[in-house]
Amino acid sequence: MSESKKYVLSEDRIPTHWYNVVADMPNRPMPPIHPQTHEPIGPEALAPLFPMALIQQEVSTDPWIEIPEPVRDIYRMWRPTPLVRARRLEQALDTPAHLYFKYEGGSPSGSHKPNTAVAQAYYNAQEGVERITTETGAGQWGSALSFACQTFGLGCQVYMVKVSYEQKPYRKLMMNTWGAEVIASPSGRTAAGRAILAQDPDSPGSLGIAISEAVEVAAGDEHTKYSLGSVLNHVLTHQTVVGQEALVQMEMAGELPDVVIAPFGGGSNFAGLSFPFLRLNLREGKKIRCLASEPTSCPKLTRGVFRYDFGDTVGMTPLLPMYTLGHTFVPARIHAGGLRYHGAGVIVSQLLKDGLIEAEAVDQIESFEAGVTFAKAEGIIPAPEANHAIASAIREAERAKEAGEARVILFNLCGHGHFDMAAYEAYFAGELERHELTQQQIDDAVAKLDTPTEPVMAK
Numbered sequence: 001m002s003e004s005k006k007y008v009l010s011e012d013r014i015p016t017h018w019y020n021v022v023a024d025m026p027n028r029p030m031p032p033i034h035p036q037t038h039e040p041i042g043p044e045a046l047a048p049l050f051p052m053a054l055i056q057q058e059v060s061t062d063p064w065i066e067i068p069e070p071v072r073d074i075y076r077m078w079r080p081t082p083l084v085r086a087r088r089l090e091q092a093l094d095t096p097a098h099l100y101f102k103y104e105g106g107s108p109s110g111s112h113k114p115n116t117a118v119a120q121a122y123y124n125a126q127e128g129v130e131r132i133t134t135e136t137g138a139g140q141w142g143s144a145l146s147f148a149c150q151t152f153g154l155g156c157q158v159y160m161v162k163v164s165y166e167q168k169p170y171r172k173l174m175m176n177t178w179g180a181e182v183i184a185s186p187s188g189r190t191a192a193g194r195a196i197l198a199q200d201p202d203s204p205g206s207l208g209i210a211i212s213e214a215v216e217v218a219a220g221d222e223h224t225k226y227s228l229g230s231v232l233n234h235v236l237t238h239q240t241v242v243g244q245e246a247l248v249q250m251e252m253a254g255e256l257p258d259v260v261i262a263p264f265g266g267g268s269n270f271a272g273l274s275f276p277f278l279r280l281n282l283r284e285g286k287k288i289r290c291l292a293s294e295p296t297s298c299p300k301l302t303r304g305v306f307r308y309d310f311g312d313t314v315g316m317t318p319l320l321p322m323y324t325l326g327h328t329f330v331p332a333r334i335h336a337g338g339l340r341y342h343g344a345g346v347i348v349s350q351l352l353k354d355g356l357i358e359a360e361a362v363d364q365i366e367s368f369e370a371g372v373t374f375a376k377a378e379g380i381i382p383a384p385e386a387n388h389a390i391a392s393a394i395r396e397a398e399r400a401k402e403a404g405e406a407r408v409i410l411f412n413l414c415g416h417g418h419f420d421m422a423a424y425e426a427y428f429a430g431e432l433e434r435h436e437l438t439q440q441q442i443d444d445a446v447a448k449l450d451t452p453t454e455p456v457m458a459k
């Protein structure tokens with residue numbers, strides 16, 4: 001693969017390679033470190049949980065990683081996804097800006113998440129793994145992985161946070177339809193779950209507890225591995241099919257975006273859309289702004305600190321260098337469940353630290369206002385997470401109007417909101433509140449972190 005190629009696309013318009021931005025970063029991310037010694041840990045530490053192919057991708061510095069043909073074959077079920085010029089939204093806003101969105105909601109489970117779920121299921125099947133465990137909160141990731149495991153004949157066990165299990169029965173049934181076993185967490189299946197239940201039989205569960213259960217099962221069974229839907233490098237890389245397609249589609253439209261916008265939870269859909277454009281900045285001196293849109297109630301990028309921190313809430317993972325509010329930070333219950341993560345992927349964190357990408361925070365009421373404006377203009381009802389990107393895109397369009405400039409704005413409509421209508425109901429009923437954390441709340445959350453800013457180098 002020639003390094004000078006601007007994008008990688010076969011004649012059927014599905015990319016042949018994933019793009020790994022690490023190859024082009026001026027400062028590579030710092031290594032994961034051991035929670036006690038604070039020394040860098042090697043990829044072998046991940047071997048009990050992930051197949052070798054994914055561990056290699058996790059530490060890869062190659063710019064392009066070939067997409068296996070069986071994975072492209074599954075992608076073909078819904079890819080390439082449409083790039084749409086939102087002309088009716090432009091009219092509704094009366095803006096000279098050109099607004100484009102890339103729509104990932106047409107995937108089987110309704111979001112961008114199958115782009116990595118399918119790849120992860122494939123490599124696990126290749127290495128003889130029989131079953132994958134994972135956790136899910138709102139249910140987007142659990143459904144994507146259930147679909148993906150089914151396509152490669154793998155078993156799938158999803159630990160679903162108990163409150164969601166009870167409040168979102170249709171997400172659970174979706175997973176069941178694809179053959180997955182869905183277990184309300186905390187459960188009696190694991191030591192971690194039993195310990196919680198012994199203290200509190202009515203525990204509503206949390207993502208942290210569900211992670212502990214899924215990891216415990218994978219670590220204790222040689223035929224079972226574990227899978228994550230965001231944050232990790234290989235996950236971000238898999239999502240770059242989105243941006244590569246968008247780049248070609250923008251060229252077909254005869255435009256290059258001035259700004260690329262995506263909502264931000266752990267960073268995967270943001271990375272997926274923006275990294276192929278960021279590549280043009282890093283290699284060809286283009287100046288495309290890449291803007292991550294996060295909720296004001298969980299503002300790790302705009303108000304967090306850059307520190308080593310645990311990837312999970314319980315403190316079981318290696319320490320990762322990232323923007324974080326501290327792993328014990330509990331965000332207010334906002335309805336964009338997918339954006340409540342305390343930290344951020346290490347690649348995105350390093351890029352933000354180096355000023356190569358930007359971030360802003362959007363309140364949930366502004367985000368729902370934007371989502372409803374969008375739905376009225378373009379027809380599609382967006383996932384609450386995607387509403388943050390729409391709100392940021394509308395802000396940019398308003399600025400373009402003030403400046404009288406035909407700026408080109410591209411955003412990721414990373415999922416539809418058909419399973420999230422209860423959140424819209426709460427918004428219509430006026431039950432959503434503005435959530436702005438005080439500086440004291442941020443300081444208190446971050447003060448609990450006693451982790452280092454630099455690795456300790458082994459002697």
Ligand SMILES: *Cc1c(COP(=O)(O)O)cnc(C)c1O
Nearest residue numbers: 230265266267268269338385415
């Ligand atoms: C999971 C999810 C997110 C947040 O995760 P990222 O890794 O930041 O993309 C955003 N939107 C949707 C629709 C999701 O399912």
